[in-house]
Amino acid sequence: MAAPTTGLRTYVILWCGQFVSLAGSSLSGFALGVYAYLLTGSVTTLGVIYALAYLPQILASPFTGSLVDRWGPRRALVVSNVASAVVMLTLAALLATDRFAIWHIYPIVVCLSVIGALQTPSFEAAVPLLVPKRHIGRANGLRMVALATTQVLAPIGGGYLLIAIDISGIILLDCVSFALALITLAAVRIPRPGGSATTPAHPLSLLREFAEAWHWVAARHGLVALMVFLGALNFCAGFVDVLIIPLVLAFSAPNVLGTVMSIGGLGMIVASVAMSIWGGPRRRIHGVLGFSLVLGVATVIGALRPSVPLITIGAVLFLGSLAIVMGSNQAIWQTKVEPHLLGRTMALLGMVANTPQLIAYLVAGPAVDRVFQPLVGAEDVRSPFVAALVGDGPGRGIALLLMVMGVLTVGCAIAGFAYPRLRHLDDELPDASTKESPMPVEPVPASAAVAEVTP
DSSP states (O other), rough: OOOOHHHHHHHHHHHHHHHHHHHHHHHHHHHHHHHHHHHHOOOHHHOOOOOOOHHHHHHHHHHHHHHHHHHHHHHHHHHHHHHHHHHHHHHHHHHHHTTOGGGGGGHHHHHHHHHHHHHHHHHHHHHHHHSSGGGGGHHHHHHHHHHHHHHHHHHHHHHHHHOOOOHHHHHHHHHEEEEEEHHHHHHHOOOOTTTOOSSOOOOOHHHHHHHHHHHHHHHHHHHHHHHHHHHHHHHHHHHHHHHHHHHTTOOOOOHHHEEEEEEEEHHHHHHHHHHHHHOOOOSHHHHHHHHHHHHHHHHHHHHSOHHHHHHHHHHHHHHHHHHHHHHHHHHHHHHHHHGGGGGHHHHHHHHHHHHHHHHHHHHHHHHIIIHHHHHHOOSSOOHHHHHHOSSSSHHHHHHHHHHHHHHHHHHHHHHHOOOEEEEEEEHHHOOSSSSSSSSOOOOOOHHHHHHHTOO
């Protein structure tokens, strides 16, 4: 029997399957949110759904990160894709039998959020096991291409498919995407890192293993600083996520908003493709800090005036910079963290990064409604100084809050450059003890991919 594919070729096969799975999930997630809003007409319901997409993932991360390191990335990916397919098939059955009720969305979103806590670190942990260190930046660039493409296509495709095949058809398409992802997992072999725990898995042992990853990171001040920086960056970016829609709709039409978001998404695709070819900056921390600085400036640009061209420029710079920041950051962790700790460490990073973002989602609305809009004026800006900063007209309280977040982002980037442990992270922290070219593993029958679901 021929040796299994390894290296970049194996990664590309794996990436294709996860790209299809991500596309299906993005389509169904967008369509489900629209469907829930059409049924209820409640923004509060939509907000609860968004919160449930983050909170369970944060709470489950200590356990799922440890499971990734115990099982290996391949088995964790198989389990997560099968579990997602089961959840979506359950939803499809509820819709097909007319038993669906709006409350069903809540447990479904919770389940998918927990599954995401397993799937995300498992894919990230697979990268350094398959890809030589010199190509990790390109591999992460490819992943950002997938993420950016689905973010652009999901609103367009989801809106069209809701009319063409209804929500039931979209859910079934998502199930098909999981099946295709499983086929690619059956076609590749991912080496398991050494040093994994062999004791029986139970909640306390998983938490102890997660604590081991925290102690490992805590002993490396540069990584702690990077984690704190990313939490602060996500807090500021969370306000942009929530407020970009009301900012544009305050002076323009929904179709203009769609155009702005689509063009911004294209900027993210272009930056991701560039990184997949270029590989990112040689000093990856410069990619994180430098493009975070650009990201903050882009936020300020979008808040300067009620102008579609300005906001579009800001969106392109923001999302393009975000792709470089995310790709460079992933490459740092994948090259610096020991492989047998990577699943837990990426889960820890997800907790630290997502918690401030969740807080921003919850705080942004009240901050606008109760502080910034009354302070600035709902329809006209009362202060000449504020008008000089953000222009005049409706919704400029939103713009002022976004400008504050942009300035804070710039400040965080400057502080990051000023802290030596973070600025010199690439040089001071040695790479993990992995080989330049991952070694192949013994091939196993393709049917074993499904058999691995059983713990």
